[in-house]
Amino acid sequence: MLKIALPNKGRLSEEIRELFHDAGLEVRARGARALSASLGGQFEALFVRAQDIPEFVADGAAHAGVTGWDLVSEAGRPVELLRDLEFGRCRLVVAAREDSGIATEADVADGMRVASCFPRLTQAHFEKVGRNVTVVPVSGAAEISPRLGIADLVVDLTSTGSTLRMNGLREVSTVLESSARLVAxxxxxxxxxxxLDEMSRALGSVIAARGRRYLMANVPKLELGRVREVLPGLNGPTVVDVLDGGRFVAVHAVVLARTLDATIRALKALGCEGILVTRIERLMA
Known part of the structure; x- marks a missing residue:
């Protein structure tokens, strides 16, 4: 039985469970507080703190795990990256008070104090840019540190920047871009x-299907050349003869959901009929 370490709580945990479910690896736990669960077949989930997952995987207590790349990088343990799962996106940034006069890292004076829940990454970053700072480790709410006089700057996670702005901070630079990753x-x-490679491919097929739709339409034969420009698909649209279709053929293609309305309008303008759109559960490239 292969053990897969997964976050035991939080939004990341919920998104991971949804992804595994869609990939046919449904989490079957005996109860809400269960520390492990079956994922079907040869996989077993272990529910642990997200920040502990790099340690579990590196030490071999788990064969693989899913957690944020920020936590993997901060742990500094040797693990193998199998796949970027493309959700939970955020950035680890340097931020300073709006009234600090610090606009770039060149404005950071030696000896300044930097509060962060990521002391290892923070220290490495400022060493890289040639600034001798004092790192102040905190366990949370780093953004309030400058207001309390604990630090001059913070290194903290952000996705939209709204929390930083709410606390009178502005971004100075980006230390790291993060998302949920499958590591082994x-x-x-x-x-x-x-x-694990097979599991990674299964997860990848769900990710590839997200944001895409399967479109079918009856297309005038004389417009096939122009329709190809509208429906490039993965390797070009699939064209199928329609029984007694006369001047029409059936065209099937995978399209991006965000361009769906524009694609349908373009097809109608070319005289296409019987347009049908369906969701895709999994897409194997």
């Missing part, structure tokens, strides 16, 4: 690697 232990044997 370097010590896994060949059978475990094969199984």
């Amino acid at each position: 232990c370097h010590g896994n044997d060949a059978d475990a690697r094969l199984a």
